[in-house]
Amino acid sequence: MGLILKGIFGLILAFTFYSVITIYTKLSTVPKTPVYEDIWWGKGDPAKENTNIKPFKVDISKEIIDDLKYRLQHAVPFQQPLEGVKQHYGMNTNLLTKIVDYWKNNYNWTERQEFLNQFPQYTISIQGLKIHYIHVKPQINKQSNIKVLPLMLLHGWPGSVREFYELIPLLTTPQKGRKVVFEVIAPSLPGYGFSEASNKPGLNTARAAQIFKNLMGKLGFNMFYVQGGDWGALIVNRLSILYPENILGAHSNMCSCMSTICNIKFWLLGGICPSLIGTKEEIPQFSPIFKKFVQDLLFLEMGYMHLQATKPDTVGVALRDSPVGLAAYIIEKFTSWTNPEWKNLDDGGLTRKFTYEKLLDNVMIYWVTRSITTSQRFYAENFNKAFMAEGLNEIPVTVPTACARFKHELSIQPKSILKHGYLNLVQTTDFEDGGHFAAFEVPDLLANDVYDFIKKVV
Ligand SMILES: *[C@@H]1O[C@H](CO)[C@@H](O)[C@H](O)[C@H]1NC(C)=O
Numbered sequence: 001m002g003l004i005l006k007g008i009f010g011l012i013l014a015f016t017f018y019s020v021i022t023i024y025t026k027l028s029t030v031p032k033t034p035v036y037e038d039i040w041w042g043k044g045d046p047a048k049e050n051t052n053i054k055p056f057k058v059d060i061s062k063e064i065i066d067d068l069k070y071r072l073q074h075a076v077p078f079q080q081p082l083e084g085v086k087q088h089y090g091m092n093t094n095l096l097t098k099i100v101d102y103w104k105n106n107y108n109w110t111e112r113q114e115f116l117n118q119f120p121q122y123t124i125s126i127q128g129l130k131i132h133y134i135h136v137k138p139q140i141n142k143q144s145n146i147k148v149l150p151l152m153l154l155h156g157w158p159g160s161v162r163e164f165y166e167l168i169p170l171l172t173t174p175q176k177g178r179k180v181v182f183e184v185i186a187p188s189l190p191g192y193g194f195s196e197a198s199n200k201p202g203l204n205t206a207r208a209a210q211i212f213k214n215l216m217g218k219l220g221f222n223m224f225y226v227q228g229g230d231w232g233a234l235i236v237n238r239l240s241i242l243y244p245e246n247i248l249g250a251h252s253n254m255c256s257c258m259s260t261i262c263n264i265k266f267w268l269l270g271g272i273c274p275s276l277i278g279t280k281e282e283i284p285q286f287s288p289i290f291k292k293f294v295q296d297l298l299f300l301e302m303g304y305m306h307l308q309a310t311k312p313d314t315v316g317v318a319l320r321d322s323p324v325g326l327a328a329y330i331i332e333k334f335t336s337w338t339n340p341e342w343k344n345l346d347d348g349g350l351t352r353k354f355t356y357e358k359l360l361d362n363v364m365i366y367w368v369t370r371s372i373t374t375s376q377r378f379y380a381e382n383f384n385k386a387f388m389a390e391g392l393n394e395i396p397v398t399v400p401t402a403c404a405r406f407k408h409e410l411s412i413q414p415k416s417i418l419k420h421g422y423l424n425l426v427q428t429t430d431f432e433d434g435g436h437f438a439a440f441e442v443p444d445l446l447a448n449d450v451y452d453f454i455k456k457v458v
Pocket residue numbers: 108109110111
């Protein structure tokens with residue numbers, strides 16, 4: 001009897017062991033990297049394309065600016081906020097009133113347009129779309145032995161190239177003690193700001209990466225460095241996976257391993273016992289996420305994502321029609337994503353790190369280009385079964401990578417997880433400051449981190 005029980009027990013043990021090994025092997029199998037043909041995103045059938053580079057200046061018609069002024073003057077009075085709720089019901093309309101007053105009375109578009117035009121900008125047609133980009137070459141004297149390296153900067157949502165205006169001079173001007181300087185190319189994502197939106201479904205992060213690889217090729221850069229946050233970080237990831245031969249190094253301020261193994265390790269193992277996946281220093285950074293995730297992140301902060309991933313065109317109608325609605329929707333993100341504590345403040349903390357002027361520059365880029373709907377569609381293009389099934393999240397990055405971890409980033413992963421997704425992780429830096437919009441908020445910290453990284457890989 002005892003022998004039979006022992007036998008059965010042994011069989012169960014062996015079977016369990018076998019299953020675990022099989023599942024682990026299956027999950028660890030890296031799918032083949034997809035090879036994408038160039039798709040024509042322009043209207044109708046592919047046509048012959050004029051790929052000349054054209055200089056570009058922001059030059060918005062008087063009609064659009066007059067119309068904006070009219071809409072701001074005639075906005076329906078805001079709903080009074082509940083008493084004492086700070087930013088907990090979304091943007092507090094007392095705060096919004098202050099921002100809109102500034103917009104009406106102090107924000108001078110003539111000046112801001114000049115500001116936006118301080119860097120050389122161009123457009124070029126890629127796969128049927130007019131893509132807008134800033135291109136700044138450093139001024140260095142010929143005798144200096146400072147090396148110039150091409151660097152592409154990629155923004156996200158609800159951002160724009162405006163996020164990079166303070167960062168660009170730091171990267172394109174020789175810095176004391178640094179032996180390299182950058183030639184910066186900062187494009188607007190397709191459907192964002194001054195870049196044309198796709199006419200066909202399917203333009204996701206992988207396809208955006210393809211467009212930007214093609215853009216760099218057209219500019220004569222077959223090999224280049226990349227930096228990005230938010231969607232920009234995801235596109236940096238896709239560029240690294242799909243075109244490792246073109247990417248010299250990837251700097252990300254939102255590194256994340258999203259493979260099945262990483263998800264199991266991070267959420268399951270990390271949730272049960274954080275010390276299994278993180279060091280003593282890392283645990284306070286990522287561990288609160290498990291407790292906070294369901295309530296604070298999933299339910300309180302991710303509603304916009306669900307909306308944009310499913311019905312971007314519906315909410316887009318309202319936001320395209322109402323500048324005050326657009327400002328509330330966009331600027332709200334610059335409170336809680338910069339620092340979650342700012343939701344508890346009457347003024348949303350905004351002026352601690354930004355100015356109304358800066359924040360409105362970014363809103364204006366969405367408003368004058370009428371691009372909020374097309375920017376939101378990017379969520380639908382990325383969060384869908386067909387694209388997920390391509391398995392890009394399962395493919396690790398092999399190019400040299402730096403992960404900058406800013407204190408208030410929405411989600412921070414420990415090194416042990418990142419190492420699964422980035423096989424050549426050269427640098428991870430932890431910052432005691434900064435949130436989701438690092439380039440916009442702490443450009444000096446970000447610039448230094450990029451320089452430190454490049455020094456290691458160049
Ligand atoms: C806006 O700025 C321009 C350029 O500096 C200036 O000429 C104009 O008077 C300003 N408009 C207002 C309303 O202050």
